[in-house]
Amino acid sequence: MRQPQLSLGRLGLQTFRVIRKTLEADINRTHLLCSGTVIGSVSFLLAACGGNSSGDSQVGAASAASVCAKLNGATTGGVAGLSAKVIPATSTAPTYCQVTGTIPPQLGIEIRLPDDWNGKLYYQGGSGMDGSIPDLPVGALTKGYAEVGSDGGHKGNAFDASFALNDPLALNMWGHLSIPTALSSAKEVVRDAYGRFPDRSYFDGCSTGGREALMTVQRYPTLFDGVIAGDPSYDFVGLIGWFNRNAKALAAPGGALTSAKLQLLSQAVLQKCDALDGVVDGIVSNPAACSKSGFDPRALRCAGGGDSGNTCLSDAQLNSIASLTTTAQFGTAPNTYTQVGHPFTGNEATQWLAGSAGAKGDGDYTVSAGYLFEDTIIKNIIARNPAVNPLTFTYDQDLNALFSTASIVNATSTDIRPFINNGGKLIMWHGGSDDFYPAQGTANYYDAMVSAVGGKSVADSAVRLYIPPGVGHCGNGPGAAPADSDLLQSLDDWVTKSISPGTRFATKLTPSGDTAFTRPLCQYPTYPRYTGPADDAAAAKLARNYTCTAPSP
Structure with a gap:
């Protein structure tokens, strides 16, 4: 599917001018200059591409205290109202200078500057609908990275999209503009703090952060030297449609899946598939073999199709399972939006609780993350009507609305040759038992990307994908998830030492x-x-x- 471009029809010319003005300094300084379009001879701008404009400067020469003294109350990088304070060292984190501020009109940013800077920058992606600064990892800070995070361009709850209803700029900031905007400002703050721009810049995100990661690779290929994309919700429009379809199935009379029903399903899957990976350990590590095993949840059907207890599944519950485990597609070619269904992993009793079925609410689907997202996205972005009932709403009744939304939030372009040609490295990973959305979608993206860039040899020079079995959304679940610090080290080694990552290890x-x-x-x-x-x-x-x-x- 081709990547739709930014639609101005729903934004309006005036809003576009605001966006253009907001990003003018960023795009001209980083994206265009790094691509080779020289707009002047100002040497320090070139350093925003990752180079060092002050080669004689010592890495880590400035202390956190001196940095804070320099930055507190200052205006730099377009950040208004900088506030800087020293955060003392703890048993797990070093001393650092915490810098916060706002990029007008409303993009909140936080930058952490350590005592012993290693000359590199680490950007942590957001989650959900953003609305607050994400927790910045101690691991990167301990390694000496300057850390950056932003709120996506608005304040609010991670499950609330109401900020986008009447604010197209806020929607576009959340969709794809906040990262390049914040990065440009952060690099200038780092320059003012340490006397030089970062030598290398890396992005790391999971879920929404994973979508942001792929978005920067696709739309802004020169911003980062390396990117980590975890559990990326890259076809966001397809994902929300799938969530909506699942909510309707679960809301149908008798369609709710309780913990007991999911436990029944899990045990049946494990009995059929657990040993297919060579060991019985409660984790289906070979889902492809499970798919070919002939497992069919309809073997658990209650006699007559009604609900006769926790030893079987009713027809309505089987319909909910079918919705959760099959592909949904919306739109018409070439603009289609797709989300694959969950595989059977044996972890349904635990992994479908929060993300898909809402069984933590004893079968109440309205507490699931999938329901909460489709409800707020449809009301505030797709239908643009808070009074709409998503359970009676036809998701693809307005294809223009889907296309317009996709043009802002989807990260589905598979031709990432500009990123590869710029020397960028991308590590993707997706939990094999992701309770929110399945890893097979990311695998499908990877396969399509390999074809788009010219084959596996080209892709292998710059991209890796890992799917750890039994791992849920962004790291929970019974499986062993990759550690953020290990992935960052692998990425840095790949970028700076040309040591390509092979088989890694997880604990x-x-x-x-x-x-x-x-x-x-x-x-x-x-x-x-x-x-x-x-x-x-x-x-x-x-x-x-x-x-x-x-x-x-």
Whole structure:
């Protein structure tokens, strides 16, 4: 599907002028200059591309206290009302200068500047509908990175899109403009703090942050040297339509899926598929084999199709499961919006609770993240009418509305050659048991990207994809998720030392912080197959006893 361009029809010329004025300094300084379009001879602007305009400056020469003294009350990088304060070191984080401010009209930004700066910048992506500064990770700060985060251009709840109803600029900021805007300002703050621009800039995000990650790769290919995209909601319009379809199925009489019903489904899946990856451990690491196993939830159907208890599934509940596990598509070619369904992973009893079915509310679908998102997005962005009832709303009744929304929020373009040609590196990952939206969608994007850029050899020079089994949305679930700090180190090594990441390793921790088990983090399309000694529970906990294996065709 081609990437739709920014639609001005619903924005209006006046709003576009505001957007253009807001971004003029950023785009001209970074995107155009780094692409080779020289708009002047000001050397420091070139440093925004990642270079060092002051090669004689010492990395980490300025302390957090001196940086704060310099920046507090200052105006730089277009940030109004800078406030800077020293945050003392803790047992887990170093001393740093916390800088906050607002980029007019309403883009909130936070920058953390450590004592011992390593000369690099780390941008943490947002989540949900944004509305607040995300938690910035201690790991990057400890490694000496200057850290950046923004609120996406508005204040509010992560499940509330009402900010976009009457504010097209705020919608566009959340959709794709906040990252380049905040990054440009952050680089100038860093320059004023340390006397030089960052040598390297990296972006890391999951969920909405993952969508933002792919958006920067596709639309602003020169902004970052490296990008980490976790669980990216890249076809956002397709995703919301799928959520809406699922909500209607779950809301139908008898369609709710309770914890007991999902437990029944999980046990049936595990009985059929758990051993297909070489070990029985409660995780289906080879979902492709499970799909081919012939598992069919209709084998759990209650006699006559009615709900006769927790030992079977009614027809209405089977219909809900069918909605959750099959692909939804909206629109017409070439503008189609697609979301694949959940695979059967054996983790339905835990992983569908918050994201899809809302069983934490004892079958109340309205507490699921999927329902909350489709409700607020349809009311405030798609239909643009808060009085609309999404459960009676025909999602694709207005294709222009879908296209206009996609032009702002979707990150579906697969031809990322400008990013690759600029030397960019991209690490993608997606939890194999993501409770919100399935990893297969990201796998499909990766496959299409490989074709679009000219084949696997080109893609392998710049892109990796990992799908850790049993891992839920952005890291929860029974599987072993990759650590943010490990991914950042791998990305930095790839960018600065040309050490391309291969098989990585992930650790699952117990609630007390001890190691429960380790697993290899296999490059897609391979999965970790147990090849250690049979019937050895201790051996099954060690990554060395697994081999990254391609699924059988």
